[in-house]
Amino acid sequence: xxxxxxxxxxxxxxxxxxxxxxxxxxxxxxxxxxxxxxxxxxxxxxxxxxxxxxxxxxxxxxxxxxxxxxxxxxxxxxxxxxxxxxxxxxxxxxxxxxxxxxxxxxxxxxxxxxxxxxxxxxxxxxxxxxxxxxxxxxxxxxxxxxxxxxxxxxxxxxxxxxxxxxxxxxxxxxxxxxxxxxxxxxxxxxxxxxxxxxxxxxxxxxxxxxxxxxxxxxxxxxxxxxxxxxxxxxxxxxxxxxxxxxxxxxxxxxxxxxxxxxxxxxxxxxxxxxxxxxxxxxxxxxxxxxxxxxxxxxxxxxxxxxxxxxxxxxxxxxxxxxxxxxxxxxxxxxxxxxxxxxxxxxxxxxxxxxxxxxxxxxxxxxxxxxxxxxxxxxxxxxxxxxxxxxxxxxxxxxxxxxxxxxxxxxxxxxxxxxxxxxxxxxxxxxxxxxxxxxxxxxxxxxxxxxxxxxxxxxxxxxxxxxxxxxxxxxxxxxxxxxxxxxxxxxxxxxxxxxxxxxxxxxxxxxxxxxxxxxxxxxxxxxxxxxxxxxxxxxxxxxxxxxxxxxxxxxxxxxxxxxxxxxxxxxxxxxxxxxxxxxxxxxxxxxxxxxxxxxxxxxxxxxxxxxxxxxxxxxxxxxxxxxxxxxxxxxxxxxxxxxxxxxxxxxxxxx
Numbered sequence: 001x002x003x004x005x006x007x008x009x010x011x012x013x014x015x016x017x018x019x020x021x022x023x024x025x026x027x028x029x030x031x032x033x034x035x036x037x038x039x040x041x042x043x044x045x046x047x048x049x050x051x052x053x054x055x056x057x058x059x060x061x062x063x064x065x066x067x068x069x070x071x072x073x074x075x076x077x078x079x080x081x082x083x084x085x086x087x088x089x090x091x092x093x094x095x096x097x098x099x100x101x102x103x104x105x106x107x108x109x110x111x112x113x114x115x116x117x118x119x120x121x122x123x124x125x126x127x128x129x130x131x132x133x134x135x136x137x138x139x140x141x142x143x144x145x146x147x148x149x150x151x152x153x154x155x156x157x158x159x160x161x162x163x164x165x166x167x168x169x170x171x172x173x174x175x176x177x178x179x180x181x182x183x184x185x186x187x188x189x190x191x192x193x194x195x196x197x198x199x200x201x202x203x204x205x206x207x208x209x210x211x212x213x214x215x216x217x218x219x220x221x222x223x224x225x226x227x228x229x230x231x232x233x234x235x236x237x238x239x240x241x242x243x244x245x246x247x248x249x250x251x252x253x254x255x256x257x258x259x260x261x262x263x264x265x266x267x268x269x270x271x272x273x274x275x276x277x278x279x280x281x282x283x284x285x286x287x288x289x290x291x292x293x294x295x296x297x298x299x300x301x302x303x304x305x306x307x308x309x310x311x312x313x314x315x316x317x318x319x320x321x322x323x324x325x326x327x328x329x330x331x332x333x334x335x336x337x338x339x340x341x342x343x344x345x346x347x348x349x350x351x352x353x354x355x356x357x358x359x360x361x362x363x364x365x366x367x368x369x370x371x372x373x374x375x376x377x378x379x380x381x382x383x384x385x386x387x388x389x390x391x392x393x394x395x396x397x398x399x400x401x402x403x404x405x406x407x408x409x410x411x412x413x414x415x416x417x418x419x420x421x422x423x424x425x426x427x428x429x430x431x432x433x434x435x436x437x438x439x440x441x442x443x444x445x446x447x448x449x450x451x452x453x454x455x456x457x458x459x460x461x462x463x464x465x466x467x468x469x470x471x472x473x474x475x476x477x478x479x480x481x482x483x484x485x486x487x488x489x490x491x492x493x494x495x496x497x498x499x500x501x502x503x504x505x506x507x508x509x510x511x512x513x514x515x516x517x518x519x520x521x522x523x524x525x526x527x528x529x530x531x532x533x534x535x536x537x538x539x540x541x542x543x544x545x546x547x548x549x550x551x552x553x554x555x556x557x558x559x560x561x562x563x564x565x566x567x568x569x570x571x572x573x574x575x576x577x578x579x580x581x582x583x584x585x586x587x588x589x590x591x592x593x594x595x596x597x598x599x600x601x602x603x604x605x606x607x608x609x610x611x612x613x614x615x616x617x618x619x620x621x622x623x624x625x626x627x628x629x630x631x632x633x634x635x636x637x638x639x640x641x642x643x644x645x646x647x648x649x650x651x652x653x654x
Contacts, residue, residue, distance in 0.1 A: 047180030049208075053218035053497060054172065058504040062149050064158035066513065068168040069539045071504045075548040076222040077534035078105075080171065082119050084538065086126035087167055095126065106555065107525050107543035108582060115314040117549055120265045121227040129170050136165070144169070155507065175221040182230040183207070186451070189237045190458035193424065198479055199458030205483060206454035209490025212497055214450045225447060228267035233451070235259040236431075239277075242298070243290065243423050253301055260305040265312060268551055271324040273448060276434035278302060278327050283430055289423045295331075303328050318551070327351045382609045391601035428456055508640035509535060512587070515636050515643070516540040520585065527562045527578060528587030532641075536587070545581050566592050566603035566621045568614035571631040578646050586632070588642040593621035 055061060058071050072080045082099045089095030099122075102113045113119055136143045143165025149158050164170050183204060190203025207214055217226045238256045242248040264270045278299075285295040306328070310319045319325060330351040432452055439446040461479055509532070516526075517540050526536050530548040537544050546559045561577045565586060578586060596602035604619040625642065628634045632644035 045180065046183040047176050049211075050176040050179060050218045051173070053500070054176070054221065056498075057219065057500055057502045059502070060168075060172075060504075061162050062160055063504060064149065064160050065166075065168070066510060066539055067158070067504060067506075070506050070509055070513070070535055072168075072222055072538070074531040074534055076220055077531075077538045078547050078549060079117065079119065079122060079222045079224075080168075081534070081538040082113055082117070083122040083126050083129075083171060084167065086123065087129050092127055092130055096123065099123075104537055104541070104543045105547055106558070107545050112314055115316050116552065118224055118266050118268055118313075120312070121224075125171060125174055128174070129167065132170070133165060172221045175217065175226050178230050179215070179217045179226065182233055185230065185233045185237060186455065189233065189240070189455055192237065192240065193428070193455060194458040194461040195463065196458075196461040198476065199461035202461060202479065202483065203454050203458045205490070206457045206486070207451060209486055209493055210450050210454065212493060213446060214454065215447060216444075224267035224269070228263050228265075228270055229447065231259050231262040232270075232273065232448075235263055236277075239298075240424060240427075242294075243284075243427060248294075248297075253297060256298075257301045257305045260302065261308055264305065264309045268318065269445075271319065271322045272438065274302065275322075275324040275327055276438065277431065278324065278331070280427055280430040280434060282327075282331055284423065284427055287426070289426055299328060299331060323351060391597055391606065425459070428452075432456060508638045511638050512636070512641045512643070513539045516542060516585075519636070524584045525582055526585050526587060527581065527583040529589055529592055530559060532587050532589065545583055562586075563603065564607075564620075565624070566619060567607035567611055568604060568617035568619050569607075569611065571620055571623065574620060575631045575646065583646050584648075585635070586644040586646060588621060588624055588644055589640060590621070590625050590642075591640070593619055593625065 060068065060071070063071065069077065069080070069084075085098050086092065086095030089098055099113045099119065102111050105111060105113065114123070133143060142163075144161045144163030146159055146161040149160045151158060162169060164173065186203050186207055187200035189200070191197050191200035193199065194202075215229075216223065220226070235256060238252065238259060242252055242256060245252070260274070264274070281290070281295060281298055284290050285292070306319060306325055310316065313319060432449075435445075435449040435452050439449040460482060461475070463475075512532075513535065516524075516536065520540075520542065522541065523543065525543045525545060526533065527545045528536075530546060530550070533544040533547050536542050537547070546555065546562045550556060550559070558581070561581065562583075564574045564577060565588065567574075592603050594602065596605065600606075603621075608615045624632065624644065628642075628644050632646060634642055635645045636643035
């Protein structure tokens, strides 16, 4: 086995969060990775661009298997753990059974994770990985190369592997391949919308110039949006074709339904995007742009897709009780009215009423926090769950760093007001407004807004909007002039991304996970911060009681009980709650006690909103960091983590 020496971290630079605000989970804890900046050669295509950014950020090729797993923080680690479960099982069907009867994620519950976590991408990739390795093994072909990695800084060497035979490499490669292919869709989309291949180029260039504002896939490959969003681009391209065609074929409608399904299955938030699409289509119908027959065909396609998704998600009630499902039913009611204003009003009112009626009938409250979150955006309402979201960096108000594309749209819209729009332009304008509203409510949803702005930027090549300029040569010169101006800031944005040179390193968590594997029983139950629990399940294989997937009402209640450790409640009460959940060990992190993203957003301050009677007391986590006795016993500690053993009487109390 060859020996490689890992890049050394810059000594005079303090530890930086390796993923920081790129993480999606609410109120994530900071990492301990270190990073440095330097120049890098320009990537030649989207797949290479994404993979190199990811490699540069983490030095992924020089990480051990454990370090690669730790690099998948928060929800990423949770999702990847199921891919790992399936590929390590004796057979694919056995692995599928394990994820459908999971006993580790919400101990002591047994849950169907395919129903809860939108894990079809992991199932598909795991099946492909098993097929690939079996074929390569049958022909005696190597699938990976491994080295002994000298990590320096007094750390022990580790083994690191590259190649498609390495599970983590296989996983991220297909994520980047899917998102690389998406760039071809952007080109086709821009070309089709503008009627010019130059428009397709404008869309692609705008996307790359705004790459950091358009996607997070290069930093967080396992997140659901990485698998889902490319299919939304395909779906919207097909929808554009259907709207433009007088009588779309049945095959086209089937293609729309399949792309719709592929968008919904991997991501629980897809329903909110489809709600905006249905609203935009219904607005077109009210304004008289599309016929009743066409809107009916589109709605039937959406309904069939939703039903199929409901079945494949094993009856996930969050789908049927969503605003998206309610809006589809409400449209059938509202379009029987004769007055256009009444149609829109009836749709809005009936959608809201039906949504809450269905939630009451099915007893579903998994998405109740979404309504509370929206309420908190427009009022002074606060509670524990909304604070957990609003205190996260990627859920704050929208602030666009690059302003040249918005300037284009500002000028474009001035001219648009004087133009007679056709159906396609009206639809895309309505959809753009809807995406802007989503982005203003939750900043990370700008991943819909910014790419759609890039798609609509292709309209600067449209003869319909800019035919008044004159001959094609003049129009092309104007476009190249605009692109040249955009390229100044765009190139700077790309250089900044290419200049990110980091190396993932989280020795404290590595020590924690090694200690857990070596010193606890395989059935020992853990509780703690959501991101850390994902790593404990993934790398140590221990049962956990809470995790980063916050879109379940029961999980939110469990997490609230666990996070009482970071409140000002009594140690006796917190211990009793942990004992009732049969927790054996609590992983305490001092940073969760002291860190706050802004005033009012430390964990003790969040608890003050929920628990005002204890305001002013010393937080329990501070007391436990000093001395955990007599309520708990400290069995492990380093400069980041402290493991508290919960009294064994836990299971005797039940």
